[in-house]
Amino acid sequence: MKDYKEYTVTEFVLDDSFRRWVLKNLPTDSSFWEKWVLENPSKNESVTQARAFILKMNQTHELLSENELKQAISSLSEARNREEVFVRPLLNRISWWKQAAAAVVVLGVLGAFYTVYQSKINPTVVYEVRKSQLGTQLVEVINDDKVEKLVSLPDGSQVRLSPLSRLSYPKTFASTVREVYLSGEGFFNVTKNPQKPFLVYANELVTKVLGTSFLIRAFDKADKVEVIVKTGKVAVYSVKEEVSKTPTTELTGTILTPNQQIVFDRKVENMEKKLVSIPTPVLAIAEQTKVGLSFSNTPVEQALDALSQKYGIPIVFDKNILKACEISAEFADESFYEQLDLICKAIGATYQVVDAQIVIQGKGCSTN
């Protein structure tokens, strides 16, 4: 045992066990040192100085903010999920594949219990029926466990299937299209392949994606089916519209961009395009700081463009009318609509949400 009673500050600083205690505070080191400090009050000053020096040196090397760390970790975990797919021998590691894999979230609940009830409403959309159409090449994964289950699709896409959910897909995807059928809830991690669209059938809606992320809410008992876009673009159409089975790589149907959603009314079979109730910024955090919604005597046109860009929501207004309007404001935690309200109030304008766009009407501002 070293005689720490004779130690100088320097010796403490350079002592491995001491540094470990200060930096890592592991039980083995801390129980020793805490006791030792109590027993040797005369060394308190040296210990305090040595601690301060080590902590300062440690802090000096800190170059990563919490946010940055979180971002980096999540991008790593996304990359790993993609990578998982690409190490499989059937795919060459082509860089655009790597780049392009996109997370697709599909959420729906279509309990098998209600299948019969459901089939009375619209037999063609029922999971069971679809499943039988797929015939013998079908692979069905049923998750009756209490935890989610990871399913790897033939193209490398992955699905985290929630409890009480089922997913059917062909053993090998057709040469032109990737079709899957969902009953329940699943998180899709789809590898992007523009030549081979990925189609998710859930209730009355078909959601087609070339590579993007979105949410499908297809509760079986609900009157509505919803598709909400997180990033990129998706096309949504009703099963009935899907007249020809010829798959195209074009996105036809209703196109959704971020913060937009489709609400399908199952009774009247009507699709409505709306904005989500709480739009979230679509730009990456790094870019957000550049967009920086802080205005000082800024032409309102610029302010609205910045807002529009940040949320990916089109804002329509007459540039000539609003030409003379300026705004000074700082936005931090305000929601999209709060920011919009404040801007409109400041220039004496009003807005309406029309077809998933914001339309601003105002009388303009006097030049002075």
Add this chain to the structure above:
Amino acid sequence: MPVPVDEPLLAELWSRFKTGDENAFDQLVELRYRVLFNYGTRFTKDRDYIKDCIQDLFLELWERRERLVDTPYVTIYLIKALRNNFVRQLKHDKPWLNSQGVEEDTLVESANIEIDLINAELLSEQEQALRRAIEQLPPRQQEVIFLKFYEGLSNEEIAQIMDVERQTVANFLYRALSQMKNLLPALIVFLPFLLRLFKKLA
């Protein structure tokens, strides 16, 4: 302050991740990302480049997980692996830098504004002064200072990572601390014992 990390815990996560446990892998990444990133800044100021290197390292480990050996020194393993990749890749990706990559000042000027902002956010004035002093040290001395005082490693462990003799580490450490003393006349305020520290080392 980084989260205190228990090497035995890391070793356990390590052996779990080798069997394909994704959670263990994610935890490992979370616990060790910070030290790897900060260590990376010893080699280049290009933050995105560092992140790419760390990401590549972890992905490579994940792919090769079944062939990895168990180790009780996960942190040292990771740091050393990252170091090897840096030395190799800096040579490859940035041939305009000195061949070793680590021997010359690899500061990328364009990254300075960003670094300054981060400094202001994360560090007190005193710490910034200390950092500036450290940044004027030759890279290998900076590296020793980092491993010694950020990660708290022993001279033996540092020697292992840097592929040098233990005595060389002690020499680097001595030279680094002495030079810092010259660079930091204003830091006498900071800790009176610094003077004593250097006296002792001399």
